Amino acid sequence: MNALIICPADRLAVSFLADRVPLALAPVLGRSLLDLALAHLAELGARHVLVLATDRPEKVRAAVWHGEAWGLKVEVHPEQRELTVEEARAKYQPKGPEGWLPAPNDIVLLDRLPGGERSLFDNYAHWFEAVRDSMTDAVEDRIAMREFAPGVYVGLRSQISQSARLEPPCWIGNHTWIGSGAKIGPNTVVETGCYVDHHAEVAESFIGPDTYVGALTDVRESLAWGHGLLKWKSGVFTEVTDDFLLCDLASRAKPQRRRASLAGKAVAMLALALTWPVPLVAWLRNRGSGKPLLVAQTAVRAPLKTDGRPMETYRYYELAGVGGLWKRWPELLCIARGDVAWVGNRPLTPAQARTLTDEHERLWLSVPPGLFSLADTMNCANSFNEEAKIHASFYAVQRSWRKDIGIMRQILKRPEIDK
Numbered sequence: 001m002n003a004l005i006i007c008p009a010d011r012l013a014v015s016f017l018a019d020r021v022p023l024a025l026a027p028v029l030g031r032s033l034l035d036l037a038l039a040h041l042a043e044l045g046a047r048h049v050l051v052l053a054t055d056r057p058e059k060v061r062a063a064v065w066h067g068e069a070w071g072l073k074v075e076v077h078p079e080q081r082e083l084t085v086e087e088a089r090a091k092y093q094p095k096g097p098e099g100w101l102p103a104p105n106d107i108v109l110l111d112r113l114p115g116g117e118r119s120l121f122d123n124y125a126h127w128f129e130a131v132r133d134s135m136t137d138a139v140e141d142r143i144a145m146r147e148f149a150p151g152v153y154v155g156l157r158s159q160i161s162q163s164a165r166l167e168p169p170c171w172i173g174n175h176t177w178i179g180s181g182a183k184i185g186p187n188t189v190v191e192t193g194c195y196v197d198h199h200a201e202v203a204e205s206f207i208g209p210d211t212y213v214g215a216l217t218d219v220r221e222s223l224a225w226g227h228g229l230l231k232w233k234s235g236v237f238t239e240v241t242d243d244f245l246l247c248d249l250a251s252r253a254k255p256q257r258r259r260a261s262l263a264g265k266a267v268a269m270l271a272l273a274l275t276w277p278v279p280l281v282a283w284l285r286n287r288g289s290g291k292p293l294l295v296a297q298t299a300v301r302a303p304l305k306t307d308g309r310p311m312e313t314y315r316y317y318e319l320a321g322v323g324g325l326w327k328r329w330p331e332l333l334c335i336a337r338g339d340v341a342w343v344g345n346r347p348l349t350p351a352q353a354r355t356l357t358d359e360h361e362r363l364w365l366s367v368p369p370g371l372f373s374l375a376d377t378m379n380c381a382n383s384f385n386e387e388a389k390i391h392a393s394f395y396a397v398q399r400s401w402r403k404d405i406g407i408m409r410q411i412l413k414r415p416e417i418d419k
Contacts, residue, residue, distance in 0.1 A: 002100045003046040004092055005037055006109045009054040009082035011121040016223065016230045016237060020208075022055040023121060024110050025063055027191050027209050028131055029138040030145070030155060030173045033110060033120075034063065039141070040114035042070045044105055050092065051076045052083060085109055124223060124232040128206055132187050135171050144174075152185070155192070159387045167203075175360065177390040179215070193360055195249060195394050206232070210250035210360070212394065217245050226250075249360075249397050260335050264342055268335035278329045279319060286321030293320055294330060299347030301340075301369050311365065313350065314339055325411070331371050343404040344370025345392045352384055361389050363396035374403075377410045 007024035011017075017026050024034040034051070041049055049072050053060040057078040067074030083091070085107045093100060093107075100106040111119050113130060120127045135153060139145050144156035151168025154160065158176040167185035172178065176190055179198035184190060190207045197215040207213060208225025223230045226248035230237045240246040260268070279293070286293050294317040303312050316339070317330040334340045340347075347369040348356075356362045374395040380388045395403070 001045050002048050002050070003041045003044075003105060004050045004052065004088055004107050005034070005041075006083055006085065006088055006107070007034065007051060007053045007055065007060060008109070008111050008121060013123050014121045014127060016124070016225075016228060017121075017127065018055065019228065020225065022053065022059055024051075024053065024055075024060055026120075026127075028113065029134065029171055029189065030142050030192055032063065033113070034060065036114050037108060037110055038064065038067065038070045038072060038074065041101070041105065041108070042072055044101055046072060046101055046105075048073045049075075052079045052088065053077070054079050054082050124230065124235060128223065128232045131189060131206065132169070135169050135189075138171075148172075157386045159390060161198075173209070175386070175390070177387065177394075193249060195390060210248060212243075212247045212249050212398070214242075214245040214247075243398060247398070249394065260338050260341050265336050265338060268332045268342075272332050272336070275329065275332075278322065278326055282319045282321035282326075282329075284321070289320075291320055294318070295320055297347070298349060299369060300350050300353045300365065301347070302365050311353065316340070316347065325372075325376075328371055335371060339369075341368040341370045343372050343399075343407050344368045345395060346370070346373045346375060348384070356389075360393050364389060364392040366396045367399060372407055372411050374407055377407055 007022060011023060014023070017023060025032045028036060038049060049067065051060060051064065051074060053076055057076055061076040064074045064076065088107050097103070097106060111121050113120070113134060116130060118126055118130050120130055139147065139153055142155070145153055148154040149166065149168065152166045152170055154172045155174035155176065157174055158172055160166070160172070160178040161180040161182065163180045164178045165183045167183070170185035170188040172184065172190045173192035173194065175192055176194045178184060178196045179200070181199040182196050183201040184196065185203060187204045188202050190196065190202065191209040193210040194207050194213070196202065196213045199215055200213045200217045202213060202219045204221045205219045206223045207219070208223070211225055213219060213224065221231060221233055223232050224246055227240050227246060228237065229240050229246060283293055297316050297318060298313055299316060300311045300313050316334050319327045319329050331340060335342060344367050345364050348364065353365060356364060373392070375388050375391040378387070378391055380391065
């Protein structure tokens with residue numbers, strides 16, 4: 001059976017939703033609007049679906065490919081303008097309705113959720129209310145989505161601080177991190193890949209995919225996506241220029257910088273000279289154990305020139321006989337040689353690097369390995385888990401000399417970190 005989908009073109013009333021993706025690919029609780037429509041047509045018995053796309057058809061084609069994910073044959077046809085249902089029926093059903101799904105599912109204008117009656121794109125309030133009201137029904141077809149508490153839905157590989165407060169109804173998508181003291185809800189959707197920092201508050205709002213909400217930031221009755229903040233009741237829009245309040249985590253990581261400046265190397269040499277008793281203490285504690293004083297480790301790093309060159313491997317050592325950060329003492333030599341930075345992401349072994357499955361996780365390797373890391377300040381530096389991956393990805397996007405200084409200050413106040 002055949003079916004046809006008309007992707008919406010420009011809708012001035014909801015232009016903010018189309019800034020990053022065509023409206024057909026607008027996120028709806030972890031899936032796109034087009035994804036939901038294709039799945040619905042497949043359930044109705046469609047086997048071949050023609051998708052008419054006016055706005056960025058190349059992105060629509062990349063999202064659906066040939067339709068294998070839905071068990072369909074999908075073709076994407078660019079159109080100069082958005083056709084009406086009647087125009088599409090006259091153009092693409094010249095031989096009549098035979099072989100097509102029964103109306104109205106033969107020609108679908110993608111301006112509402114499958115089975116829904118409310119238009120999504122009349123204004124932002126309609127769109128927000130439709131997404132909010134579909135939370136309960138959406139759980140059934142979202143893989144690994146679970147009801148964390150009554151009316152609170154949490155996705156796969158999301159990390160939520162024990163001190164965070166979640167007020168129903170609220171939806172937290174896959175690969176999302178909610179910091180300590182944060183408050184989410186009520187009537188809130190936090191989409192896939194977001195990072196809500198400590199003591200932020202989000203209520204009556206929608207947070208778009210891969211968006212960072214900064215510490216102590218208060219988002220209410222808004223749509224927040226990347227740097228954009230829009231009040232869904234009034235339509236008032238603000239571009240937030242401060243990355244520490246709101247920003248896009250999906251933007252490309254900043255270019256590689258030098259692993260250690262001349263000043264950084266000099267400081268490392270000075271630190272080696274001032275802390276020379278550390279290896280002596282380690283040797284005294286380690287003698288008689290039968291274990292080597294220096295434990296060799298192999299790690300990978302991106303080359304300084306990333307013009308298609310493969311990942312580099314290098315060797316560093318950890319000091320046996322001491323705990324906490326002191327076991328990293330030999331890495332000061334790596335800084336002095338220019339192999340690593342003072343602050344970066346902690347080194348990964350080749351085996352660990354191969355398990356980074358998507359672009360978001362591979363941001364770990366987009367910055368130089370460092371003696372100290374953001375994960376150190378979160379007490380998960382020795383872990384290679386989802387929380388550590390989120391911290392590493394966040395640092396890769398947000399790194400700056402100010403953030404590096406803040407990390408150094410926190411670590412030097414707590415040398416017992418990572419025992």
